[in-house]
Amino acid sequence: xxxxxxxxxxxxxxxxxxxxxxxxxxxxxxxxxxxxxxxxxxxxxxxxxxxxxxxxxxxxxxxxxxxxxxxxxxxxxxxxxxxxxxxxxxxxxxxxxxxxxxxxxxxxxxxxxxxxxxxxxxxxxxxxxxxxxxxxxxxxxxxxxxxxxx
Numbered sequence: 001x002x003x004x005x006x007x008x009x010x011x012x013x014x015x016x017x018x019x020x021x022x023x024x025x026x027x028x029x030x031x032x033x034x035x036x037x038x039x040x041x042x043x044x045x046x047x048x049x050x051x052x053x054x055x056x057x058x059x060x061x062x063x064x065x066x067x068x069x070x071x072x073x074x075x076x077x078x079x080x081x082x083x084x085x086x087x088x089x090x091x092x093x094x095x096x097x098x099x100x101x102x103x104x105x106x107x108x109x110x111x112x113x114x115x116x117x118x119x120x121x122x123x124x125x126x127x128x129x130x131x132x133x134x135x136x137x138x139x140x141x142x143x144x145x146x147x148x149x150x
Contacts, residue, residue, distance in 0.1 A: 008035060012072040014054070016062040016087075021054045028074065028083075035076045037139060045120040046081065046137050052113040053085045053133055061087025061131055080122075083135045091130030 010031070014020055025047055032042055054070060062068040068088040075082045097114050118124050123136035 007077040009075045014070045016058045016065055016068045025051050049117045049120040052117050056113050057085050057087035061089035080138045086132040089131050094126050
C-alpha cells in the first residue's frame with residue numbers, strides 16, 4: 001500500500017450464533033460497496049469465503065458456545081479488503097483437514113468450507129494455533145494463465 005492511500009479499519013464482535021452470519025456478511029459487503037468494491041468477486045468470492053470462515057469460527061472454533069464471540073477485524077483500502085476472523089477456540093491444524101476433492105474424501109463430511117475459502121480468496125493464512133484466519137480479496141482478480149488452444 002502506498003503512503004497517502006485511504007484505509008478504513010473497523011472491528012465487529014459477533015456472538016457465536018449461526019443466525020447472525022448472514023446479517024454480518026451483508027453488512028461487510030455493504031461496507032465494501034461503500035468503498036467502491038463491487039462485482040462478482042464481492043458478490044461471490046467475498047460473500048461465500050467470509051460466510052464459510054464465520055461458520056467455521058462459530059461451529060468448530062467456539063463450538064457454538066453462546067459465551068464466546070467471534071472477532072472480525074477489517075481493513076479496506078483502494079486495492080484490497082483484508083479480514084481477520086478470530087474465534088475463542090483452541091485452534092486446529094489446517095493441514096490436517098483432508099482435501100475434499102480427492103476421490104477417497106468425496107463422500108466424507110468436512111473440509112469443504114476450507115477448500116472454498118482457499119479457492120475463492122486471493123490469500124488465506126492461519127495463525128500458529130489455528131484460531132485465526134486472515135483472508136485477502138484483491139479488488140482486481142490476479143492474472144491467471146490462460147489455457148492455450150491448439
